[in-house]
Amino acid sequence: MTTPPKPPFADPAPHQRRPRLAVHKFSSCDGCQLALLNAGEGLLAVAAHFDIVHFAEAGVVDEAAEADIALVEGSISTPDERERIRAVREHSRWVIPIGACATAGGPQAHRNLAHAESWLASAYPQPEHVTALPTATAISAHVPVELELPGCPVSTAQVLTALTSLLAGASPRPEQDKVCLECKRRGQVCVLVAKGAPCLGPVTVTGCGALCPGLGRDCYGCYGPAENPEVATLARRFRDLGLDADAVARRFAYQNIGAAPFTQAVRDWRRPAVGHGDGDD
Amino acid sequence: MTEAHCLPRARLQALFDRLGERGFRCIGPQVRDGAIVYDDLSDASALPVGIGTHQAPGRYRLEHYAHARCFAWSNGPQALKPLLFAPEEPLWQVTRGADGRVTFASIERPAQRRAVIGVRACDLAALTLHDAHFLGAAADPGYAARRAELFIVAVDCSHPADTCFCASTGDGPAVTGGADLTLTELDAGFLVRGLTDAGRSLMDALPLLPASSDDLRLAKAEIEHAATSQRRQLPGRNLRDVLFANLDHPRWDDVAERCLACGNCVAVCPTCFCYTEREDAALDGSHSTHLRLWDTCYSAEHSYLHGRLLRANTRTRYRQWLTHKLGGWHDQYGRSGCVGCGRCIAWCPTGIDITAEAAALCKPPAAETDT
Numbered sequence: 001m002t003t004p005p006k007p008p009f010a011d012p013a014p015h016q017r018r019p020r021l022a023v024h025k026f027s028s029c030d031g032c033q034l035a036l037l038n039a040g041e042g043l044l045a046v047a048a049h050f051d052i053v054h055f056a057e058a059g060v061v062d063e064a065a066e067a068d069i070a071l072v073e074g075s076i077s078t079p080d081e082r083e084r085i086r087a088v089r090e091h092s093r094w095v096i097p098i099g100a101c102a103t104a105g106g107p108q109a110h111r112n113l114a115h116a117e118s119w120l121a122s123a124y125p126q127p128e129h130v131t132a133l134p135t136a137t138a139i140s141a142h143v144p145v146e147l148e149l150p151g152c153p154v155s156t157a158q159v160l161t162a163l164t165s166l167l168a169g170a171s172p173r174p175e176q177d178k179v180c181l182e183c184k185r186r187g188q189v190c191v192l193v194a195k196g197a198p199c200l201g202p203v204t205v206t207g208c209g210a211l212c213p214g215l216g217r218d219c220y221g222c223y224g225p226a227e228n229p230e231v232a233t234l235a236r237r238f239r240d241l242g243l244d245a246d247a248v249a250r251r252f253a254y255q256n257i258g259a260a261p262f263t264q265a266v267r268d269w270r271r272p273a274v275g276h277g278d279g280d281d
Numbered sequence: 282m283t284e285a286h287c288l289p290r291a292r293l294q295a296l297f298d299r300l301g302e303r304g305f306r307c308i309g310p311q312v313r314d315g316a317i318v319y320d321d322l323s324d325a326s327a328l329p330v331g332i333g334t335h336q337a338p339g340r341y342r343l344e345h346y347a348h349a350r351c352f353a354w355s356n357g358p359q360a361l362k363p364l365l366f367a368p369e370e371p372l373w374q375v376t377r378g379a380d381g382r383v384t385f386a387s388i389e390r391p392a393q394r395r396a397v398i399g400v401r402a403c404d405l406a407a408l409t410l411h412d413a414h415f416l417g418a419a420a421d422p423g424y425a426a427r428r429a430e431l432f433i434v435a436v437d438c439s440h441p442a443d444t445c446f447c448a449s450t451g452d453g454p455a456v457t458g459g460a461d462l463t464l465t466e467l468d469a470g471f472l473v474r475g476l477t478d479a480g481r482s483l484m485d486a487l488p489l490l491p492a493s494s495d496d497l498r499l500a501k502a503e504i505e506h507a508a509t510s511q512r513r514q515l516p517g518r519n520l521r522d523v524l525f526a527n528l529d530h531p532r533w534d535d536v537a538e539r540c541l542a543c544g545n546c547v548a549v550c551p552t553c554f555c556y557t558e559r560e561d562a563a564l565d566g567s568h569s570t571h572l573r574l575w576d577t578c579y580s581a582e583h584s585y586l587h588g589r590l591l592r593a594n595t596r597t598r599y600r601q602w603l604t605h606k607l608g609g610w611h612d613q614y615g616r617s618g619c620v621g622c623g624r625c626i627a628w629c630p631t632g633i634d635i636t637a638e639a640a641a642l643c644k645p646p647a648a649e650t651d652t
Contacts, residue, residue, distance in 0.1 A: 049564060159566060164562050180543040190545065
């Protein structure tokens with residue numbers, strides 16, 4: 001948040017017509033599209049204020065449609081997707097990746113830290129029929145984006161809040177608070193301190209409402225790293241709580257393994273990596 | 282303060298009943314999710330009977346004992362702060378009429394008389410500081426309304442945790458003021474003292490017995506022991522000058538290696554009061570609610586000014602917290618912002634100890650390595 005974000009609409013006359021909204025899909029489970037469909041009354045309000053020009057899960061299909069706002073679900077993990085996202089960029093004024101796949105690569109980014117070809121060979125009898133890139137990466141690794149909304153799935157409320165701001169001609173304000181702050185605002189008891197649970201709340205951006213700690217579970221970072229995430233410090237704390245090096249690595253190896261700070265923790269702690277973090281403190 | 286009388290343990294329910302009859306919603310300590318928390322409580326048997334706590338840097342665990350005492354524990358993660366300085370509170374609402382004009386309206390707050398049972402001396406000291414902050418010249422209406430209707434039953438602290446240091450800040454463990462009624466727990470019952478007219482009036486309605494000289498002697502001895510058993514302390518009550526003279530001390534880099542910048546210390550601190558504001562707007566632009574939420578000086582937003590992030594890293598954010606808490610508060614409120622409750626030590630996920638950091642920062646850098 002150190003540079004002012006781009007103004008919502010460069011054209012001063014977008015209100016002569018309803019803004020056009022597209023929802024695109026790349027490598028993903030469709031869960032973020034379903035999170036939008038689950039918006040209930042919010043979805044009706046969206047339909048009343050936007051022309052929904054493309055949203056496959058809602059039955060509207062026109063991938064090439066010009067859009068004012070393109071919500072993009074999924075990671076780029078095939079050569080075809082690499083081309084498609086460029087086309088989306090060209091005919092969309094605001095590109096907003098939604099969810100862990102689109103913002104960090106998603107669970108499919110596990111292959112970024114492995115030998116993707118050997119994984120393919122071990123899973124498929126004829127891997128030559130699979131056309132995939134060796135990595136699964138975030139939308140922002142391929143085209144410039146205006147705003148990112150993380151989460152697995154994306155927070156419906158955050159999407160609606162961003163659309164509300166854009167509709168009002170204001171710049172959306174990205175959530176930056178860590179899960180810990182949200183957890184404390186809700187009066188929940190810290191599972192790390194009171195139970196010794198390896199909670200990722202101190203390094204994860206909120207958006208979930210500190211859902212897992214509220215149910216007595218440790219956060220597993222499904223919204224990805226917050227700003228200024230002290231991942232190395234938290235990883236050492238997990239070791240001190242009794243986790244072995246591989247278990248520490250696995251805490252950061254969920255949907256956001258492709259986010260740079262979590263990728264680094266996995267590299268540092270996963271065996272047989274040399275120098276798994278013990279030597280630096 | 283009235284002369285102490287004795288409330289037999291078996292009659293403790295009368296305290297809750299008399300408060301209820303006076304229209305108070307009772308809030309008291311209880312066990313939930315592995316900690317002692319404050320919430321609605323009208324049944325004395327739901328107090329943490331036989332519960333103790335073991336607290337250490339970054340660690341909090343409940344302990345179970347065979348005794349019948351219900352206040353034989355030191356503070357959990359929160360007490361008064363969330364009840365008065367609400368974690369999230371709507372401040373105003375704005376609506377857009379058919380003609381496009383916007384209208385602002387304040388939020389109506391329903392009156393609610395609340396009585397909190399079991400408040401400790403450290404939290405009463407914190408309350409005095411919050412009153413100075415929120416009830417000053419520009420009083421906060423929400424805080425003021427909640428504060429005016431609050432009845433406080435304090436309890437002398439007999440079982441400080443390993444993380445407590447209220448004796449060193451001068452804020453505990455005995456209750457010396459700031460409450461309506463104060464209790465001292467003994468095995469057989471409670472010594473009760475009224476501190477305000479409301480407290481004395483309630484006392485008159487309780488089934489009290491005269492206190493024996495043995496009761497008074499035992500109570501005094503327990504509180505003295507609670508003070509002398511504390512092992513932690515700050516290096517002084519006013520560290521303002523030494524901290525501001527050491528803004529480049531290498532210890533700031535050292536602590537930044539251990540700090541997560543998660544803000545848990547701020548959230549559990551009974552005196553921290555930073556907040557942020559948000560807009561919760563309807564998609565169609567017809568109305569919006571303006572919210573105030575707890576913030577911390579560890580968030581990026583806290584130091585984002587005029588397009589610039591002033592404190593981009595953990596070192597400067599921790600330094601901001603500590604120098605304000607132990608330094609800047611002297612200029613603003615005439616005392617340190619630390620009341621020795623030790624919550625920031627126990628509830629820090631990595632166990633950073635404010636007393637150890639302050640001690641290291643008050644020593645010259647060269648002598649710092651042995652801490």
